[in-house]
Amino acid sequence: MTASSAELRVVLYADETIVDESDDVALWQAVLKQIRGLDGGVFQESVGNNEIEKNGSSVADEGDSVSKFARDVGVSVEQLVGALGPQPDAPYLNLDTRKWESFVKNTPKRGTGSVPALVLAATALVGWAQHERSFEPTQKLAIDVLNQIGAKYSNPARSLKNCAWLQIRNGKIILNPAEKTQAMRILTAFVLGESVIA
Known part of the structure; x- marks a missing residue:
């Protein structure tokens, strides 16, 4: 043929x-x-x-990193930029404090649906790193993201270890491919100010 x-x-x-x-x-x-x-x-x-x-008011398909990240999360570029503030330089994300407060309010502290602060920051970094390949997410970077907004966190190593959708490999945080849907669901909830529990 x-x-x-x-x-x-x-x-x-x-x-x-x-x-x-x-x-x-x-x-x-x-x-x-x-x-x-x-x-x-x-x-x-x-x-x-x-x-x-495509869901969202103006999810562009220009091929750029932010558009691709927005597409993965299932939100518009404007929503993603407003909530996560992805950027090419460290600390790579600038979380919106109002979205953070809404996420904390809508997310259980313990049990089903709970998402530790460090896990949210690490999940967002991992999602962004899949498109902005100039960095590799680490626990330190996730802490830097949280410190920017004065978010409280505890037991960072344990939080990451207990997270089903994140894995630690050679000091770097990566996404467990089998759990990508769960990771994106968490980011969507953060960006849209919704509850993590379906």
């Missing part, structure tokens, strides 16, 4: 499981444009009878 006669197919996976697939050329072209960042704006294309739309 030559390149000009190749069958084009879009396959949607959830982990290793195929959820759906399509040979629709318009869908394939729209997906390719999106992946390559050629869309130039919010991904909103009518493909066949399906309306494909």
